Amino acid sequence: MTRALLRRPDPDHIEIAHDGQSFRVAILRRPTARRLTLRVSSATGAVVLTLPTRSSLATAQKFAQSHGGWIAARLAKLPERVPFTVGCIIPVRGVPLRILAREGRGAAEADAENGTLAVPGEAAHTPRRVREFLVREARRDLSLSVATYSARLGQRPARVTLRDTRSRWGSCTARGELNFSWRLILAPPVVLDYLVAHEMAHLREMNHSSRFWALTNELCPHVEEAERWLKRHGSELHRYG
Numbered sequence: 383m384t385r386a387l388l389r390r391p392d393p394d395h396i397e398i399a400h401d402g403q404s405f406r407v408a409i410l411r412r413p414t415a416r417r418l419t420l421r422v423s424s425a426t427g428a429v430v431l432t433l434p435t436r437s438s439l440a441t442a443q444k445f446a447q448s449h450g451g452w453i454a455a456r457l458a459k460l461p462e463r464v465p466f467t468v469g470c471i472i473p474v475r476g477v478p479l480r481i482l483a484r485e486g487r488g489a490a491e492a493d494a495e496n497g498t499l500a501v502p503g504e505a506a507h508t509p510r511r512v513r514e515f516l517v518r519e520a521r522r523d524l525s526l527s528v529a530t531y532s533a534r535l536g537q538r539p540a541r542v543t544l545r546d547t548r549s550r551w552g553s554c555t556a557r558g559e560l561n562f563s564w565r566l567i568l569a570p571p572v573v574l575d576y577l578v579a580h581e582m583a584h585l586r587e588m589n590h591s592s593r594f595w596a597l598t599n600e601l602c603p604h605v606e607e608a609e610r611w612l613k614r615h616g617s618e619l620h621r622y623g
Protein backbone atom coordinates (compact mmCIF):
# COMPACT_ATOMS: atom_id res chain seq x y z
CA MET A 383 0.00 0.00 0.00
CA THR A 384 1.37 3.42 -0.87
CA ARG A 385 1.49 6.35 1.49
CA ALA A 386 -0.87 8.31 -0.73
CA LEU A 387 -3.62 5.77 -0.10
CA LEU A 388 -3.09 5.98 3.61
CA ARG A 389 -3.47 9.71 3.68
CA ARG A 390 -6.90 10.95 4.55
CA PRO A 391 -8.09 14.24 3.08
CA ASP A 392 -7.23 17.28 5.19
CA PRO A 393 -9.87 18.79 7.43
CA ASP A 394 -10.45 22.47 6.66
CA HIS A 395 -9.28 23.45 10.13
CA ILE A 396 -7.65 22.20 13.30
CA GLU A 397 -8.19 23.28 16.87
CA ILE A 398 -5.40 24.18 19.22
CA ALA A 399 -5.51 24.93 22.93
CA HIS A 400 -3.50 27.61 24.69
CA ASP A 401 -3.81 28.84 28.25
CA GLY A 402 -7.38 27.65 28.65
CA GLN A 403 -8.48 29.13 25.32
CA SER A 404 -9.08 27.20 22.14
CA PHE A 405 -8.34 28.56 18.68
CA ARG A 406 -9.60 27.49 15.31
CA VAL A 407 -6.81 27.37 12.74
CA ALA A 408 -7.83 27.09 9.07
CA ILE A 409 -5.67 24.75 7.00
CA LEU A 410 -4.59 25.80 3.54
CA ARG A 411 -2.45 23.38 1.52
CA ARG A 412 -0.43 25.11 -1.19
CA PRO A 413 1.82 23.20 -3.62
CA THR A 414 3.88 26.39 -3.96
CA ALA A 415 4.37 26.83 -0.19
CA ARG A 416 7.96 26.17 0.87
CA ARG A 417 7.37 26.14 4.58
CA LEU A 418 4.61 26.40 7.15
CA THR A 419 3.27 29.93 7.62
CA LEU A 420 0.81 31.18 10.15
CA ARG A 421 -1.25 34.35 9.64
CA VAL A 422 -3.86 36.20 11.66
CA SER A 423 -6.09 38.38 9.49
CA SER A 424 -6.44 41.84 10.99
CA ALA A 425 -9.71 42.27 9.10
CA THR A 426 -11.52 39.13 10.24
CA GLY A 427 -9.44 37.65 13.06
CA ALA A 428 -9.20 34.39 11.09
CA VAL A 429 -6.12 32.28 11.82
CA VAL A 430 -4.75 30.53 8.72
CA LEU A 431 -1.94 28.00 8.48
CA THR A 432 -0.48 27.50 5.01
CA LEU A 433 1.52 24.33 4.48
CA PRO A 434 3.45 22.66 1.65
CA THR A 435 1.95 19.54 0.06
CA ARG A 436 4.49 17.24 1.70
CA SER A 437 3.93 18.38 5.30
CA SER A 438 1.82 16.07 7.42
CA LEU A 439 -1.19 17.19 9.40
CA ALA A 440 0.64 16.13 12.57
CA THR A 441 3.44 18.56 11.73
CA ALA A 442 0.86 21.28 11.10
CA GLN A 443 -0.82 20.59 14.43
CA LYS A 444 2.49 20.69 16.27
CA PHE A 445 3.54 23.89 14.53
CA ALA A 446 0.24 25.67 15.27
CA GLN A 447 0.28 24.43 18.86
CA SER A 448 3.80 25.74 19.42
CA HIS A 449 2.60 29.18 18.25
CA GLY A 450 -0.43 29.25 20.57
CA GLY A 451 0.99 32.16 22.57
CA TRP A 452 1.69 34.14 19.40
CA ILE A 453 -1.86 33.58 18.11
CA ALA A 454 -3.36 34.62 21.45
CA ALA A 455 -1.25 37.80 21.50
CA ARG A 456 -2.16 38.70 17.91
CA LEU A 457 -5.88 38.17 18.52
CA ALA A 458 -5.78 40.16 21.76
CA LYS A 459 -4.36 43.15 19.87
CA LEU A 460 -7.13 43.18 17.26
CA PRO A 461 -9.85 45.77 17.73
CA GLU A 462 -12.96 44.24 19.24
CA ARG A 463 -15.70 43.29 16.83
CA VAL A 464 -18.89 45.37 16.96
CA PRO A 465 -21.99 43.42 15.93
CA PHE A 466 -25.03 45.06 14.37
CA THR A 467 -27.17 44.45 17.47
CA VAL A 468 -29.22 46.67 19.77
CA GLY A 469 -27.06 48.77 22.08
CA CYS A 470 -23.98 48.70 19.86
CA ILE A 471 -22.52 51.90 18.45
CA ILE A 472 -21.52 52.07 14.80
CA PRO A 473 -20.28 55.01 12.74
CA VAL A 474 -22.43 56.15 9.82
CA ARG A 475 -20.75 58.80 7.64
CA GLY A 476 -18.28 59.09 10.49
CA VAL A 477 -20.97 59.88 13.10
CA PRO A 478 -21.37 57.33 15.92
CA LEU A 479 -24.96 56.03 16.15
CA ARG A 480 -26.36 53.72 18.79
CA ILE A 481 -28.56 50.93 17.46
CA LEU A 482 -32.02 51.00 19.07
CA ALA A 483 -35.10 48.85 18.70
CA ARG A 484 -38.21 50.73 17.58
CA GLU A 485 -41.87 49.86 17.29
CA GLY A 486 -43.58 49.41 13.98
CA ARG A 487 -42.45 48.37 10.56
CA GLY A 488 -40.43 49.72 7.69
CA ALA A 489 -36.78 50.58 7.29
CA ALA A 490 -34.17 51.53 9.86
CA GLU A 491 -34.04 55.27 10.55
CA ALA A 492 -30.90 57.21 11.37
CA ASP A 493 -31.02 60.33 13.54
CA ALA A 494 -27.56 61.88 13.46
CA GLU A 495 -28.56 64.67 15.85
CA ASN A 496 -29.62 62.26 18.57
CA GLY A 497 -26.99 59.72 17.63
CA THR A 498 -29.40 56.86 17.07
CA LEU A 499 -30.22 54.27 14.46
CA ALA A 500 -33.74 52.99 15.14
CA VAL A 501 -34.41 49.53 13.76
CA PRO A 502 -37.93 48.01 13.66
CA GLY A 503 -38.79 44.32 13.86
CA GLU A 504 -37.58 41.37 15.88
CA ALA A 505 -34.11 41.47 17.44
CA ALA A 506 -33.10 38.40 15.43
CA HIS A 507 -33.42 40.46 12.22
CA THR A 508 -31.61 43.56 13.51
CA PRO A 509 -28.17 42.68 12.06
CA ARG A 510 -29.63 42.07 8.59
CA ARG A 511 -31.69 45.26 8.72
CA VAL A 512 -28.74 47.37 9.82
CA ARG A 513 -26.67 45.94 7.01
CA GLU A 514 -29.44 46.60 4.49
CA PHE A 515 -29.67 50.15 5.76
CA LEU A 516 -25.91 50.70 5.37
CA VAL A 517 -25.83 49.20 1.86
CA ARG A 518 -28.77 51.39 0.82
CA GLU A 519 -27.17 54.55 2.23
CA ALA A 520 -23.83 53.65 0.63
CA ARG A 521 -25.55 53.19 -2.71
CA ARG A 522 -27.19 56.60 -2.37
CA ASP A 523 -23.98 58.46 -1.53
CA LEU A 524 -22.05 56.62 -4.23
CA SER A 525 -24.68 57.51 -6.85
CA LEU A 526 -24.46 61.18 -5.90
CA SER A 527 -20.66 61.24 -6.09
CA VAL A 528 -20.67 59.26 -9.35
CA ALA A 529 -23.09 61.80 -10.87
CA THR A 530 -20.92 64.72 -9.73
CA TYR A 531 -17.70 63.25 -11.11
CA SER A 532 -19.36 62.00 -14.30
CA ALA A 533 -20.31 65.60 -15.04
CA ARG A 534 -16.85 66.89 -14.15
CA LEU A 535 -15.08 64.19 -16.17
CA GLY A 536 -17.54 64.08 -19.07
CA GLN A 537 -17.54 60.30 -18.77
CA ARG A 538 -19.64 57.84 -16.78
CA PRO A 539 -18.99 54.31 -15.51
CA ALA A 540 -20.62 51.33 -17.30
CA ARG A 541 -21.84 50.00 -13.95
CA VAL A 542 -21.44 50.56 -10.21
CA THR A 543 -21.46 47.54 -7.88
CA LEU A 544 -21.32 47.32 -4.09
CA ARG A 545 -19.41 44.53 -2.39
CA ASP A 546 -17.88 43.63 0.94
CA THR A 547 -14.28 43.54 -0.25
CA ARG A 548 -11.47 42.90 2.20
CA SER A 549 -8.44 44.09 0.33
CA ARG A 550 -9.64 47.11 -1.64
CA TRP A 551 -12.13 49.89 -1.03
CA GLY A 552 -12.79 50.38 -4.71
CA SER A 553 -11.75 49.12 -8.10
CA CYS A 554 -12.27 49.83 -11.78
CA THR A 555 -12.34 47.19 -14.52
CA ALA A 556 -11.09 47.59 -18.08
CA ARG A 557 -14.75 47.68 -19.15
CA GLY A 558 -15.37 50.73 -17.01
CA GLU A 559 -17.25 48.97 -14.22
CA LEU A 560 -16.66 50.35 -10.73
CA ASN A 561 -16.83 48.31 -7.53
CA PHE A 562 -16.93 49.75 -4.03
CA SER A 563 -17.09 48.41 -0.50
CA TRP A 564 -20.37 49.32 1.20
CA ARG A 565 -18.30 49.85 4.38
CA LEU A 566 -17.23 53.23 3.01
CA ILE A 567 -20.55 54.56 4.35
CA LEU A 568 -19.09 54.10 7.85
CA ALA A 569 -16.23 56.53 7.13
CA PRO A 570 -16.43 60.34 7.03
CA PRO A 571 -18.09 61.45 3.74
CA VAL A 572 -14.86 62.78 2.17
CA VAL A 573 -13.50 59.22 2.11
CA LEU A 574 -16.32 57.70 0.02
CA ASP A 575 -16.34 60.76 -2.22
CA TYR A 576 -12.58 60.53 -2.79
CA LEU A 577 -12.80 56.80 -3.60
CA VAL A 578 -15.34 57.60 -6.31
CA ALA A 579 -13.08 60.30 -7.78
CA HIS A 580 -10.14 57.88 -7.65
CA GLU A 581 -11.95 55.05 -9.47
CA MET A 582 -13.54 57.45 -11.96
CA ALA A 583 -10.09 58.83 -12.78
CA HIS A 584 -9.15 55.25 -13.68
CA LEU A 585 -11.76 55.38 -16.44
CA ARG A 586 -9.29 57.64 -18.20
CA GLU A 587 -5.97 56.55 -16.67
CA MET A 588 -5.80 52.80 -15.93
CA ASN A 589 -2.68 53.20 -13.75
CA HIS A 590 -1.27 55.16 -10.85
CA SER A 591 0.93 57.42 -12.98
CA SER A 592 1.54 61.08 -12.22
CA ARG A 593 -1.09 61.86 -14.85
CA PHE A 594 -3.59 59.74 -12.93
CA TRP A 595 -2.85 61.60 -9.67
CA ALA A 596 -3.00 64.97 -11.37
CA LEU A 597 -6.44 64.12 -12.74
CA THR A 598 -7.65 62.78 -9.37
CA ASN A 599 -6.50 65.95 -7.60
CA GLU A 600 -8.13 68.08 -10.27
CA LEU A 601 -11.44 66.23 -9.78
CA CYS A 602 -11.42 65.95 -6.00
CA PRO A 603 -10.37 68.56 -3.41
CA HIS A 604 -9.72 66.16 -0.50
CA VAL A 605 -7.44 63.44 -1.87
CA GLU A 606 -4.79 63.80 0.82
CA GLU A 607 -7.23 64.03 3.71
CA ALA A 608 -9.07 60.90 2.60
CA GLU A 609 -5.88 58.92 1.88
CA ARG A 610 -4.58 59.84 5.33
CA TRP A 611 -7.82 58.77 6.98
CA LEU A 612 -7.83 55.43 5.14
CA LYS A 613 -4.25 54.70 6.06
CA ARG A 614 -4.93 55.39 9.72
CA HIS A 615 -8.46 54.03 10.17
CA GLY A 616 -9.34 51.97 7.09
CA SER A 617 -8.81 48.54 8.66
CA GLU A 618 -11.09 49.48 11.58
CA LEU A 619 -14.08 49.53 9.24
CA HIS A 620 -13.90 45.73 9.00
CA ARG A 621 -14.68 45.23 12.69
CA TYR A 622 -18.35 46.19 12.30
CA GLY A 623 -21.11 43.64 11.70
Ligand SMILES: [Zn+2]
Pocket residue numbers: 580584589590
Ligand atom coordinates in the same frame (compact mmCIF):
# COMPACT_ATOMS: atom_id res chain seq x y z
ZN1 LIG B 1 -6.31 53.11 -8.09
